[in-house]
Amino acid sequence: MRKIIQHAAALLDRSPEFFRQDIRLYELNRRFLWFIIFRVIVIFCFLVFSFLKNAIFPHIPVAERTFFWLAVFLLLTNIAYYFFYVRQASTIDEQKYSTRISLNVQFQIYIDFIVLGYLVYLFGGIESPLIYLFILHNVISCLFFNKYISLVHTVLSLVIIFFVSLALLEGLLPPRHFLYPQAAAVYYDNPVTYSYHLAGISAIFIIVWFFASNITDSLKRHELKLQEQIDELVKMDREKTRVMLVTTHELKAPFSSIQSYVNVVLGGYAGDFSDKVRDILLKIKARCEILMRMITEMIQLANITSLKEHVDEISMSLVNISELLGSVARHFGDTAAAKGVNIRFAKHEFCGLKGNSEQLDILFNNILSNAVNYSFPGTEINVDIKDSEEKLLVTVEDEGIGIKKEHLEKVFLEYFRTEKAALTNKNSTGLGLTIAKQIMEIHKGRIWMESEEGKGTKVFMEFPKS
DSSP: OHHHHHHHHHHHOOOOHHHHTSHHHHHHHHHHHHHHHHHHHHHHHHHHHHHHHHHHOTTSOOOHHHHHHHHHHHHHHHHHHHHHHHHHHTOOOHHHHHHHHHHHHHHHHHHHHHHHHHHHHHTTGGGOGGGGHHHHHHHHHHHHSOHHHHHHHHHHHHHHHHHHHHHHHTTSSOOOOSSOHHHHHHHHTSHHHHHHHHHHHHHHHHHHHHHHHHHHHHHHHHHHHHHHHHHHHHHHHHHHHHHHHHHHHHHHHHHHHHHHHHHHHHTTTTOOOOHHHHHHHHHHHHHHHHHHHHHHHHHHHHHHHHHGGGGGGSOOEEEEHHHHHHHHHHHTHHHHHHTTOEEEEOOOSOOEEEEOHHHHHHHHHHHHHHHHHTBOTTOEEEEEEEEOSSEEEEEEEEOBSOOOGGGTTGGGSTTOOOHHHHHHOTTOOSOHHHHHHHHHHHTTOEEEEEEETTTEEEEEEEEEOO
């Protein structure tokens, strides 16, 4: 049941991605959606009662049609609340968003109080067990509002209970009883018993409000502190990215010089040298190439990470994914052939996608590079595109070393490499898939893998068309 509610909340969620990075707004949004879902459950229960009340609770003196019309009324108001939320979720103003959502919830609570007050009357006033459902709304009020507003809601719920109960006692409303009228009359005809009952209900409501408001205030303070820590971590991550970008740029020039001098010596422009010196120079050249690859990928990662904060400034254009993939596949053709691996790609006529061509080229290069490096000799790599009106799906499937299930989520972390991958490809930096995931997030897409150790890996890259 919990999973169903979580899936429903995720389906209804229309809050901007920017707001989901703020834990306070995220929690506010999540509580609101849960409130909407809770009301749907109540509507469902009312509909069940409207058809089965006489079979389940024949002694309750409430007509089935009453539950039906209450269900219709709550359904219409719930739809109105949700569409109001959708409209507010389109804003990018944090203050307006939180204020209007809170007003929406407050209005919902008032409407629910009216419906509950009516049901309490139908079920006999103070005799009705439904009076304790007010407590649930008072707790919800504590989740959304400060202790003073939630106290107002608690007092309002008590006023409604007192009004209905005393109006029935004084004959201001037509008499109603819950289940057994004669037994109830004997019990509640005594004013002392009635006043004690009302005093007990008041005490329970105030005690629940006191504890719920203090607990939720503590949670809100924790959320505020947690958000401050998150902001600090984000700031530190930005600084790390900036330092990494500066450092890698400074390292690139000296390593390029080392590579140039090594190539000059290996080319014989500095005179003859022994085979032992040649072996040493070749090792220096190989190590320089690995370090240059790492520096290049670190620069790419730093650039892409910084671009994520300014997505609107990224140059986007219509890219033919089929043509781009075909170019990348041809680029790795010779490397794959030398290893005995065949890349199969059925080129489509045109598969258009709005994106950044440079980043998409880096993305496909990283994924194809992994497929070639980790494939077993004599196998095939299948590259495929599925294009529809709503999304474009690119898959790259190899027959290689594969990945253990427990490592599938970790492979997108920076510098993470499985033991088998490290042994198979010693030149890997462990940044390729991290870069790929960042690029997919910039393009509002998602990337995931399916793999079986020793049998191969299939990478899925799904891009939304909108």
